[in-house]
Amino acid sequence: MSRxxxxxxxxxxxxxxxxRRLAIVERVGKVGVDIDIEMEFYGDRERCLxxxxxxxxxxxxxxxxxxxxxxxxxxxxxxxxxxxxxxxFRVRDLEEECLSFSCRTFDAELRAx
Numbered sequence: 001m002s003r004x005x006x007x008x009x010x011x012x013x014x015x016x017x018x019x020r021r022l023a024i025v026e027r028v029g030k031v032g033v034d035i036d037i038e039m040e041f042y043g044d045r046e047r048c049l050x051x052x053x054x055x056x057x058x059x060x061x062x063x064x065x066x067x068x069x070x071x072x073x074x075x076x077x078x079x080x081x082x083x084x085x086x087x088x089f090r091v092r093d094l095e096e097e098c099l100s101f102s103c104r105t106f107d108a109e110l111r112a113x
Contacts, residue, residue, distance in 0.1 A: 002078040002089075004078075004105075004106045004107060005076050005077075005089075005106070007107075008076055008106070008108040011049055011108055011109070011110055013049055013074055014073060015041055016039035016040060016041050016042075016048065017039065017042065017070045018039060018040040019037070019038075019039060019040075019070065020039060020040045020048055021036070021037070022035070022036075022037055022061075022099075023035065023036040023037075024056075024059070030055070031055060031086060032054070032055040032056045032057045034055075034056065035051075035053045035056050035059070036050065036051070036052050036053075037050070037051040038050050038051075039051070045113065046112060046113055047110060047111070047112060048111050048113055049108060049109075049110055049111075050110075051091075051106070051107070051108045052105075052106075052108070053089070053101070053105065053107075054104055054105045055086055055087075056102070056103045056104075057086075057087065057101065057102050058100075058101055058102050059100075059101040061098065061099055062097065062098045062099075071093045071095075071096065073095045074091065074093055074099075075092050075093070076089055076090070077090040079102070087103070088103065088104055088105065088106070089102065089104075089106040090102050091106065
C-alpha cells in the first residue's frame with residue numbers, strides 16, 4: 001500500500017459520508033481531468049475531508065436514487081504495480097457504486113470550513 005493510501009486511511013474516511021462538492025476540472029495540455037471531492041463529517045458541517053486526484057481517467061458517475069449523495073466507503077487501491085500508463089490509483093465507492101475512476105495522483109486532507 002502506498003503512503004498516499006495510508007495517509008487517507010488515517011483520516012478515517014468512513015466518518016465523512018456526505019458529499020458536499022464534486023468538481024471535475026479539465027486543464028489544457030494535461031491528459032485526463034482533475035477531481036476534487038469534499039465530504040462532510042457526520043452531523044458536523046464545520047469539518048470536511050478533501051480528496052484531490054489528478055490525471056483522472058475512466059470516470060464513471062451514476063446519480064444515486066436518494067436526494068443525499070453518500071459515499072460511505074470511498075475505497076482507494078494502489079495499482080502502480082500493474083504498470084498501467086500514468087495510472088497509480090483506482091478509486092471506487094463500494095457501497096453505493098455511484099463513483100469510480102483511475103488516476104495518476106491521489107491526496108487527502110482534513111479541512112475546517
